[in-house]
Amino acid sequence: MSTAPDATIWDRARLGITIGSVILIFLAAIEALAVTTVMPLVAADLHGEELYAVAFAGTLATGVIGMVAAGAWSDRAGPRAPLYTSIVLFIAGLVIAGAATDMDVLILGRLVQGLGGGGETVALYVVVARIYPQHLHGRIFAAFAAAWVVPSMIGPFLAGAVAQYLHWRWTFLGVAVLTAIAFVLVAVRLRAVDLNAHSRGPADPVPDTAGRSGGIGLRIVLAVVVAVAAVAVGLAAEAPSTIGWPLALGSIVVIAIAIRPLLPVGSLHAAPRLPSVVLMRGLLAGAFFAAEAYVPRMLMERFEFSPTIAGLALTAAALAWSSASAVQGRYGERLGSRRMVIVSTALMLAAFLGLIAVATTRSLPWAVVVLWGLAGGAMGLLYPRLTVLTLAYSTPADEGFNSSGLSISDSSGSAVTVAIAGLLFVSRPVGGSGFAAVFGLAVAVLLIAAIPGFRIGDGPGSSGSGQVSAESAPPRD
Structure with missing residues (x-):
């Protein structure tokens, strides 16, 4: 495929x-x-309010297993088979959740869905790395974000x-049917595309540039440990606080130990460049999605909004995310990582503090729509940039490992x-204080995120100061 500077993601x-x-x-x-x-x-x-958080956290947790498997599989055999397998699991999980008669079955479906969704994400990242030249990565990820525009509107x-x-x-079964149709279309589209041009042969050694530890079997075992521990954190909400909090803290320690070999070396210590990315x-992601899980719930429970109207906050965030991502795709290299980190952190901090004020005063509920739109715009400006930097710091041999590490x-x-x-x-559910505690947690995690944020650099050849070197800068319009 052409890698000329005038090539586009929409060329033939x-x-x-x-x-x-x-x-x-x-x-x-x-x-x-x-x-x-x-x-x-x-x-x-389904009478499962105490498992509300697990319904979200469980999907994210099992996604880790799918990501590890898909990343290693893609590095060895190309991303086609991992992508297809992941889509099938995603559909199966949706069907199970849509047919659930109790909360336990619904969570089972969400766990299966997470396996598929996690693998699909990594496989698509590797597809991008192998089909598109580096100077088009920002544009294709901006297109991915733009794919949220219509869903965010409706x-x-x-x-x-x-x-x-x-x-x-x-809402589950309908998406399952549409995904099955899309699966057929995608399989036809990918059949004539060479996705293995950069993959290693079976005899080629795996380089240690990513700092990986152990084989694929060990990494999958560690991913399972991470997933189980993450679900245990969520299940701690069902236990008395004297048991729940120690269980949660112990599970977090287990995650910190098990996840290290699954990430680039130095990630937990915020080493410069890729580890900090x-x-x-x-x-x-933790700060944003933890808050998002409780935005519509606050609007429905505390302010008696209908589900249809409460969804407007998510619409505002997704539209702002897509718009800001388009700005990042076009001007990201000119702005530089440091500026994007500062602007995004400031916007999200303002949004979270505003949500705390609404939850505490129980007034101005419509401000939540504006505030969450602000948070979505902040994510759209910075989130795709981190994906672009991950691929920029990767080689064809470790695209799968680094992409899976990011996910x-x-x-x-x-x-x-x-x-x-x-x-x-659940520890502080009275009078809206529970919502304020959730948004306060988002503030704390966001401020911690700013520490590695100033160490992500601008790609290979950058000094980490936020400037892009002439060698590494992609062509500009």
């Missing part, structure tokens, strides 16, 4: 894979926004309307923070 050679990938992101967006919108109703209908509203006037089950992604950090950070948020919420 890449059109099919671009369309197929965007369709998958589109459906993932529909599902994520729909589930976040209707989960308060699902938990109430997804939460439609999910709320479906749950309110039909049944919440169709990976660490910041996990902390940033593992993302999902683990989100799962643990969401689970802790659930524990905080």
